[in-house]
Amino acid sequence: MSTQFETEPSSDVDGAEPVAQTAHGRVRGRWNGQVATWRSIPYAAAPAGPNRFRPPRSPQSWEGIRDCVTFGDIAPQTMGNMVPVDSDLRMGEDCLWLNVWAPRRAIETREPRPVMVWLHGGAYCLGTAAQGIYDGRKLVEAGDVVIVGVNYRLGALGFLDLSSLSDDFTPNLGLLDQIAALEWVRDNIAAFGGDPGNVTVFGESSGAGCVTALLTSPRSAGLFHRAIAESPPATTVFGQERAAGVAQRFLELLELPAARAIELLECPLDRIVSAAGVLLDEVPLKEPGRLAAAPVVDGDLIPSYPIDQFQRGRSHRVPLIIGTNKDEASLFRVFRSPIMPVTPDAVNVMLRDVAANHPELSHERIAEITSAYPDLDKTRGALAMSTDAAFRMPAHWVSDAHATHSPTWMYRFDQATPMLKAARVGAGHATELPYVFGNFGTFNHDPTFWLGGRKVATEVSGRMMRRWLAFATHGVPAAIDGSKHWPPYHPATRTTLLIDAIDRVVDNPDREQHTAWGEQAVGFS
Template sequence: MSHHLVCTVEQGQLLGKMDRDMDGNPFMSFLSIPYAKPPLYQRRFRPPRPPKKWHGIQDATKGPKPCFSLQMDMTGRASFQFPRIKLAGSENCLFLNVFTHKLYKHGSENLRPVMVFIHGGAFITGSISRTTFGPEYLMTEDIVLVLMNYRLGALGFLSIDDPSLEATGNAGLKDQVQALKWVQKNIKQFCGDPSNVTIFGQSAGAVSVHYLVLSPLTKGLFHKAIMQSGTATCPWGRGKNDLAEIVRSSHCKETESAKVLEFLQSMTVRRFFKAQSKNYRSVRGPGAQAVFGPCVEVENPSAVITEEPLELINSGNYNQVPLMFGYTDLEGILGTWGSRCTIKKRLRDLLPYSFKYDKNSDEFRELSQKIVQFYYGKNKPNPGKREIFAQLCSDITFLRGIFQAVKGHVKTCEKPVYLYRMSLETNLNAFKKFLKYKSKGVCHGDDIFYIFKARYTKYKPKSLEETSIRRFVKLWTNFARNSNPTPMNSENLLKTYWYPATEKYLHFLDIGTELICDIDPPELDRVTFWEQISQEVNENYN
């Protein structure tokens, strides 16, 4: 291994390895870099601490284990069967991967834009494994790329409201903040520019990015943000405080908070996970809250946020940076998975949890009827109509929250706010294939495969797939470089100008077989319907 692949960070030296991008050009990988102390024993559920120093050269050529959780096992799959799920990972998991083209020597190097990615997985699963998140596409551009693990499930999101115990929730988001602090201190060694950091994420990763935008903890830690298919205003972007349920399911007899915490910290991680799993059964319907996920914390020095996301958006009191939001044109294909389209049974579970209805009340029945009428017209809800159910799931689970956030930020953000809609359907849309969904539409998660190289996707040279990968990469890295996804001297690849959204027109970019900038997204009438419903419910909807 050649000697110049040793990088020195604050904690010690790292040995990296050479890799090749999609065009066969070299870049460097440094994997499994510790950015915090292991969150074990007394540190379980608590905010992360800065990492320890080490002696000698640490091997950084193998990727980290995921944070302890149920993981999709994608290895050795016949093409596009739904993946097996297995318990995997470790509690000692606060590591990140850095990919770069150059190491810093004496200050003669130009510093590159830094892009920090946060993975999705509903806050209960996911990892930075190269099985799904290969850097080979993004590394065709002159950037430095960082991917991080963060704690998942109750290990990352359990909250105890007594600030003196330092377990007030959002430990998983605090891990992300700690990783960003590590980036500020160390990324220059990889020729990354600490004053030009873009955070981006998909699904729960996008929700995380949105919380980091809204948080006072992250001031100066990043300079732009991209949110793909998720915002803090989506119903599942919020967790419910499940302390009482975890206490019950772990057969803890203690009642005093400090003793409860001690009990939960002393359990083996597998036993704790078993207790946690009993709580997932309560999740039903497109408007459900996350079982374990971000929460609004009690006031305390390490709190990520202590106010309602929507109030923060409307107040303008957040990190004022350029923002990009987007969605796929049929996110809700995800909600049609399996036999879940029996809408009759699920009318009860349709509405967003925040509507707080008694499900046996007349108001609730009336509202449900109104929704069914809007989507299905005179037809009885027909389980065969997966397309309509997919639309319904898209709107309740994703679009309502995303548009709520975009419209709010357009009013209060001093920097540009961009909106895209992905309508591109090619062989790379892997989630749609996994779910065996045959009709038109781009599923939640299908955008990932144009930005990262997954081991289970393939494309032919000079195909629409390849052109599309290059377009996505160009838009994302242009935005990271100079806050503008389509600079005026844009290459032939883009051929269009993407205007930021305004209060009058939402100017979105449709990312299809071509790139088209248009005024109002086709889903707007459905979103407006939900705004009206919300006003009727008079749900804190400004």
């Protein structure tokens, strides 16, 4: 984390880099055209030593002006090719920071602008807010909003529940970090031109899973006013009994008896990261469809399974955009990632595990689900089943429930460049991200355009950005640009926007899957 300070304050706007006053001290960013950017502003103290597995604490205040122009530590993690991270970034425990992008006009006029808070994905164990794909500048330029990107604890340090070992360990630390960041936004974002009364939380993959969890957490009530969940694994939340078993296995990998679990507080980071890397691969290989690290029902932050909370009408009363990508599982096949089952054998193991976890499910019900996938013995059928089990159906179960009391919009992202189609990736997991942020690579550094398609992709991106921005500003994704009207989602019609080269609105595009899976949510406990 940068710790350079000035003793003399500088001008906030004219003739100087942008400076904002936070509750803990002044922070200086940089101008990039008409957008001010701050990197790695601390929203909490470094969770190290005795606080390694504890809830986030307020950062120490500082004198003078803190330079926030370079990225600080990213959350400790096992690097992989699924989530590209700049090699210049370093891992460390001083990783509870956020980035802010704000329009010059909002800073100069003090006219508060809508705020969008981004939670990155990465299977609860990978990624960082420092990834270039999440740069918020183009969204700010397109929508006159303030963008905040949140860095939070991951893997063993953020989403592995070790509370069964000792009172020194707190569950759901990554979620607690995100809540602390949202509280920071509430208390400080006005200094950056943002409106604390108009906050949209949005995320993708596990970041979207955090969004659906926060939508059902009493602790997050009032901290955001709209939500966007892109490909949320909404049923990937586990019970304490299973969490205790995973915690025990983590200790075994570290060759620590349970009686010495307290030593984790001083264990070298590289040992923790190494053991977590083994665990994070081992669990989905042994139990396809499961993750080692994920949110856990703790009876407090997460009172019960979020999908149950949704279906009981207990989600926060805020407008919601939610959706999935047409070919979610394809990317996991390409990268040979164990995170999702993508072979017929692995999918069959997953189905047996689902049946074992849900004794109330009859053999007839399981048979009905599998009947919707006649080519389940082929890779294509396995990918479709995996997509629906992990993402498509959970998103629909959330939508069906949330739409009974709050405005809800459902989308399916179908857009794919010619290269992605040729590579049999299609609209794979996370492929909507450059469209949402407007951050496509250059020709030499973006292989997705090697067979063309940039013009169409740019047009699709413009429409998506305008819809997301209109939603953040007005609570309705109605882009005033002649785009196709996007009607709200209702359980009776399941009206869905299919985002492609030409957008279409279709009622219940996944009717066969709905019929097969039914309305009772199926997940892992």
